Amino acid sequence: MKDNGKVTIYDISKRLNVSAATVSRALNNNPKISSKTRELVFTTAKEMNYKQNRLAQALKSGKSKNVGVIVPYINRNFFSSIIRGIEEELGPHGYHVIICQTHEQMDTEMEQINTLLNTQVDGIFMSISKSTTNIDHFTKVLQEGKFLIFFDRKLDVPGVSSVVIDDFKAGYMSTAHLISQGCKRIAHFSGDLNLEIYKNRHDGYISALENHGLKPDPRYIFTTLSNVESGAAAARKMWELKEKPDAVFSASDYTALGAVQELKKQGVRIPEDFCISGFSNEPFTQYMELPMSSIDQTPLRMGQIAAQVFLEQVDSDQELSIEKKVVLSPELMVRKSSNRSLAELKVQ
Amino acid sequence: MKDNGKVTIYDISKRLNVSAATVSRALNNNPKISSKTRELVFTTAKEMNYKQNRLAQALKSGKSKNVGVIVPYINRNFFSSIIRGIEEELGPHGYHVIICQTHEQMDTEMEQINTLLNTQVDGIFMSISKSTTNIDHFTKVLQEGKFLIFFDRKLDVPGVSSVVIDDFKAGYMSTAHLISQGCKRIAHFSGDLNLEIYKNRHDGYISALENHGLKPDPRYIFTTLSNVESGAAAARKMWELKEKPDAVFSASDYTALGAVQELKKQGVRIPEDFCISGFSNEPFTQYMELPMSSIDQTPLRMGQIAAQVFLEQVDSDQELSIEKKVVLSPELMVRKSSNRSLAELKVQ
DNA sequence: TATTTTAGTGCAATCGATTACATGTAGTTT
DNA sequence: AAACTACATGTAATCGATTGCACTAAAATA
Numbered sequence: 001m002k003d004n005g006k007v008t009i010y011d012i013s014k015r016l017n018v019s020a021a022t023v024s025r026a027l028n029n030n031p032k033i034s035s036k037t038r039e040l041v042f043t044t045a046k047e048m049n050y051k052q053n054r055l056a057q058a059l060k061s062g063k064s065k066n067v068g069v070i071v072p073y074i075n076r077n078f079f080s081s082i083i084r085g086i087e088e089e090l091g092p093h094g095y096h097v098i099i100c101q102t103h104e105q106m107d108t109e110m111e112q113i114n115t116l117l118n119t120q121v122d123g124i125f126m127s128i129s130k131s132t133t134n135i136d137h138f139t140k141v142l143q144e145g146k147f148l149i150f151f152d153r154k155l156d157v158p159g160v161s162s163v164v165i166d167d168f169k170a171g172y173m174s175t176a177h178l179i180s181q182g183c184k185r186i187a188h189f190s191g192d193l194n195l196e197i198y199k200n201r202h203d204g205y206i207s208a209l210e211n212h213g214l215k216p217d218p219r220y221i222f223t224t225l226s227n228v229e230s231g232a233a234a235a236r237k238m239w240e241l242k243e244k245p246d247a248v249f250s251a252s253d254y255t256a257l258g259a260v261q262e263l264k265k266q267g268v269r270i271p272e273d274f275c276i277s278g279f280s281n282e283p284f285t286q287y288m289e290l291p292m293s294s295i296d297q298t299p300l301r302m303g304q305i306a307a308q309v310f311l312e313q314v315d316s317d318q319e320l321s322i323e324k325k326v327v328l329s330p331e332l333m334v335r336k337s338s339n340r341s342l343a344e345l346k347v348q
Numbered sequence: 349m350k351d352n353g354k355v356t357i358y359d360i361s362k363r364l365n366v367s368a369a370t371v372s373r374a375l376n377n378n379p380k381i382s383s384k385t386r387e388l389v390f391t392t393a394k395e396m397n398y399k400q401n402r403l404a405q406a407l408k409s410g411k412s413k414n415v416g417v418i419v420p421y422i423n424r425n426f427f428s429s430i431i432r433g434i435e436e437e438l439g440p441h442g443y444h445v446i447i448c449q450t451h452e453q454m455d456t457e458m459e460q461i462n463t464l465l466n467t468q469v470d471g472i473f474m475s476i477s478k479s480t481t482n483i484d485h486f487t488k489v490l491q492e493g494k495f496l497i498f499f500d501r502k503l504d505v506p507g508v509s510s511v512v513i514d515d516f517k518a519g520y521m522s523t524a525h526l527i528s529q530g531c532k533r534i535a536h537f538s539g540d541l542n543l544e545i546y547k548n549r550h551d552g553y554i555s556a557l558e559n560h561g562l563k564p565d566p567r568y569i570f571t572t573l574s575n576v577e578s579g580a581a582a583a584r585k586m587w588e589l590k591e592k593p594d595a596v597f598s599a600s601d602y603t604a605l606g607a608v609q610e611l612k613k614q615g616v617r618i619p620e621d622f623c624i625s626g627f628s629n630e631p632f633t634q635y636m637e638l639p640m641s642s643i644d645q646t647p648l649r650m651g652q653i654a655a656q657v658f659l660e661q662v663d664s665d666q667e668l669s670i671e672k673k674v675v676l677s678p679e680l681m682v683r684k685s686s687n688r689s690l691a692e693l694k695v696q
Numbered sequence: 697t698a699t700t701t702t703a704g705t706g707c708a709a710t711c712g713a714t715t716a717c718a719t720g721t722a723g724t725t726t
Numbered sequence: 727a728a729a730c731t732a733c734a735t736g737t738a739a740t741c742g743a744t745t746g747c748a749c750t751a752a753a754a755t756a
Contacts, residue, residue, distance in 0.1 A: 006492075008712055019736050024714060034734060054466045055407045056712035059741050064403060066446070066467075075432045075648075080423035087422065087449060096467060098414070098444045101435060118402045119414075119444060144354075228635075257635055283630075287576075287605055289637030300423075356742055367706045372744060382704060404742035407711050 007050040015044055027052070058120060067310065068116035070100045070109065070126035078280055078299050079127065082151060085303020086125060093311060095122075102129040110137045123147035123310050128155060130195060147313050151306045152297070153197060161313070161324040163306040167197050170295045170330035171204025174249045174277045177293070177332060179212050181340045183247035183275050187220040189234050189255045201251045201279065220245055224255045231258020239266060246274055247338070253278035253285055253294055260290065260337065275338035281331075291335035298328055355398040363392055375400070406468060415658065416464035418448045418457065418474035426628055426647050427475065430499060433651020434473060441659060443470070450477040458485045471495035471658050476503060478543060495661050499654045500645070501545060509661070509672040511654040515545045518643045518678035519552025522597045522625045525641070525680060527560050529623050529688045531595035535568040537582050537603045549599045549627065568593055572603045579606020587614060594622055595686070601626035601633055601642055608638065608685065623686040629679075639683035646676055 009023040016023070018037065026033045026041035033041075058064040069086060071079040087097045098121065100112040109129050114137075116124055123146055130153075138157045141148045150162040178186050188205050191198035206216050219241060222234040231254060238245060239262075250256035256278030260270065268274050270290060278285060281296035305326055313322050357371040364371070366385065374381045374389035381389075406412040417434060419427040435445045446469065448460040457477050462485075464472055471494055478501075486505045489496045498510040526534050536553050539546035554564050567589060570582040579602060586593060587610075598604035604626030608618065616622050618638060626633060629644035653674055661670050 006712095009714095010712080020713080021715075021737080022735055024712095025735085028714085030715095032734065037734080051462075051466050053407075053468060053712050054463075055403060055412060055468045056741090057714080059401075059403045059407050059743095060712080060714050062741075073432065074422075074435065075425060075428035077423060077425070080428040083447070084421065084423045084449065087447065091448075094463075096446045096448075096463070098446050099431070099435065100439075100444075101432065114399075115402075115442075115444070118399050120401060120403045284632035284635040287632040288635060354742095357744095358742080368743080369707080369745075370705055372742095373705090376744085378745095380704060385704080401742050404711090405744080407713095408742080408744050410711075 006053075007048045008053070009050075012041060012044055012048060012050060015048070016040060062120075063122055064120040065094050066096045066098055066119065066121045068098045068100060068112070068119075068121045068124045068126075070102060070112050070116075070124065072102050072104045072127065072129055074099055074101055077283055078152075078297065081299035082127075082303035082306070085300040085305075086307045087303075089304045089307035090310070104129040104131055106132045106134065113137050113141060117141065117144055117146065121146065122314065123149065125149050125151060125306055125310070127151055127153045130192070147310055149306050149310055151302055153195070155196075159323055161309050161322070161326075163302055163309060163326040163328065164197075165297045165302070165328045165330045167200035167330075168204040168207070170279070170297075170332075171201035171249065171251075172208045173204075173330065173332045174279075174293075174295060175205045175208035176212065177334065178247040178249060178275050178277060178338060179208065179214070181247070181271070181275050181338055184214065185217070185220065185243065185245040185247070186214070187222065187238055187245035187248040189222050189224045189231065189248060189250040189252065189259070191224065191226060191251045193223070198251055205249055224250075224252065226252040227254050228258035228261070231255030232262040233258075235259035235262035239263070239268075248274075248276050250276065250278050253280045253282040253292065256292060256294075256337075257284070257288070260288075260292065271336060271338055271340050275340070277338045281333055285333075286335065288337075290337055293335045293338040294333050296331040296333050298331060302328060354401075355396045356401070357398075360389060360392055360396060360398060363396070364388060410468075411470055412468040413442050414444045414446055414467065414469045416446045416448060416460070416467075416469045416472045416474075418450060418460050418464075418472065420450050420452045420475065420477055422447055422449055425631055426500075426645065429647035430475075430651035430654070433648040433653075434655045435651075437652045437655035438658070452477040452479055454480045454482065461485050461489060465489065465492055465494065469494065470662065471497065473497045473499060473654055473658070475499050475501045478540065495658055497654050497658055499650055501543070503544075507671055509657050509670070509674075511650055511657060511674040511676065512545075513645045513650070513676045513678045515548035515678075516552040516555070518627070518645075518680075519549035519597065519599075520556045521552075521678065521680045522627075522641075522643060523553045523556035524560065525682065526595040526597060526623050526625060526686060527556065527562070529595070529619070529686060531623050532562065533565075533568065533591065533593040533595070534562070535570065535586055535593035535596040537570050537572045537579065537596060537598040537600065537607070539572065539574060539599045541571070546599055553597050572598075572600065574600040575602045576606035576609070579603030580610040581606075583607035583610035587611070587616075596622075596624050598624065598626050601628045601630040601640065604640060604642075604685075605632070605636070608636075608640065619684065619686055619688050623688070625686045629681055633681075634683065636685075638685055641683045641686040642681050644679040644681050646679060650676060 009020045013020040013023045023041050026038045069083055074080055102109040106129055124141055135155055135157050142159050148160045152164055154162040190202045193199050209216050224230040224234050256276055277293040279295045281294040285292040285294045309324050357368045361368040361371045371389050374386045417431055422428055450457040454477055472489055483503055483505050490507050496508045498508060500512055502510040538550045541547050541550055557564050572578040572582045604624055625641040627643045629642040633640040633642045657672050
């Protein structure tokens, strides 16, 4: 039981009195092998329950057919959906997906990259952690001749492809939608504006206001963390303003949820008195009693496309200097929390 | 750039005019190596930016330090949390986690197992798909000398360890809780009773009823799928009964949610007229306007423990016949949907 | 001083599969 | 029948790291 019953091409070759090379060629459908031997090899391989050793193959070929995916946390719907997309796209091509978490720590991120490189992955997909500033560990990946692909959260690194959504557009769409509902004083719950994604959402928000003749008001912009408490706190502060906003575009569903809860406590009617729109289309947004409008980042697609970009690069056997930047279009999911005209709009 | 700049122990050995064996021993802290050489090797290894090739190591040792995790879908909170638990527990021990999805198909499950075995994983963690009946592919894993560990959904296979929650207890707890709220006619939305987990939840429900002097009524038991629509449909049927139930213990949060939505439409007051309790503690349950009671299956812990069981087995270098069955205790999360006495109970 | 011990290295095989090159054997051509 | 072409297969090196066994030189013992 402990001897694993491992069958190798040598075992097959002995049984058939041919060389291991012949067996290998037969199994790989090398045209130089006669069809008789080929079939003979195939059938005996099946009989002996032969399994190719991908490790040996990988060592020889230099291709492990494994890719790494590094995300802050795996059990966040957004990330696990991306992983699912990658897995489903790459699986049929014989690739396996190795997952790693950074917990938003840059040093963990660096470690993960190192061990993935040791493991001889053929490529690495990643969403950088919030605390990442340095890019040395990324360039190292390229130097080792591996592919690197960023999704959602990226930094500009030469030679690295990326797949992101158009956060600016998402911010713009959300805000424009709120305006279309008659809102005039639209607040914004932003994340850390040093991060590209939040900066872009913010800029889209500003741009939409301006394009519709509304003046951005810095007092209406609150910096929040992506959780319920932070949203509730921001909502409380917001409601202390003399001139209260009549809507908020939140860069996070969780913050938006916190705001909903807080405002309801204060007796605010949503969407009649106040409209609200979140970000990420977390599953709970559609299950809330008052379903919440949000931005769908199409994570499954994002994963699939990232995988496709990887496959393209692997196939085109050229030098590694390929660099592809894909920007996906976000989808605005209009739900009750910001919908004053249910009859007129397509509602989810 | 394409030559990968790969540094091997041979490169180091040439530079230092020693044999590769010496380098290998030095790097592995073999005591037979003099401390001078050892340090020399270490520093030059660092200088030359040497990275060990885990593939080669794996091939030589027969241990890849990779494990496979097979789940129906990765982007389900329950499963991704389990994966997170496994990853966090195994990562520090140098293991990588390879993930696979079955989409609930037995044939995909079999394929995944095969390719994982080819990849020479050291063990496989899995939750079997709903359509799995055959166990041949599981015994094959054991025959190859690899460890197999089931979590949550299992079949009885000799030699396979498992980590599950006590579904019977969960069903019992939920039902007993509903009874404690004064409910007398408690319905049950069950999943496919051919599956062990649903059977156990159902049995716990029956047992709780009987132990509290209530007669189980087959008309109160509805077989549902784990989605909102199925829950709504079941609720509708349930509400057509002449003697309407006053509570339901649902084996799925989604079904419970469907029921909540349907019953509210019909003007039923929850929890005053009707109590409801779900299963899995999906994130949305606590974010609903009417937060829903549910059973927490402690997936993170489940993953951690599964990983610990694996590590134990790997460490104890004995024969493979170790078989450990861990049963975790579920946690009842009492929330508003089934709480008629908010003041008295600890509410989440 | 002769002999045994021991610390430190090297040699070469090994893990399993792949592949350039060499070899052999029909079958074809002249 | 000699010469050559194709086709089929074998030989052996290779990927990178590990490790049992052999070996040398220095240290310890007699």
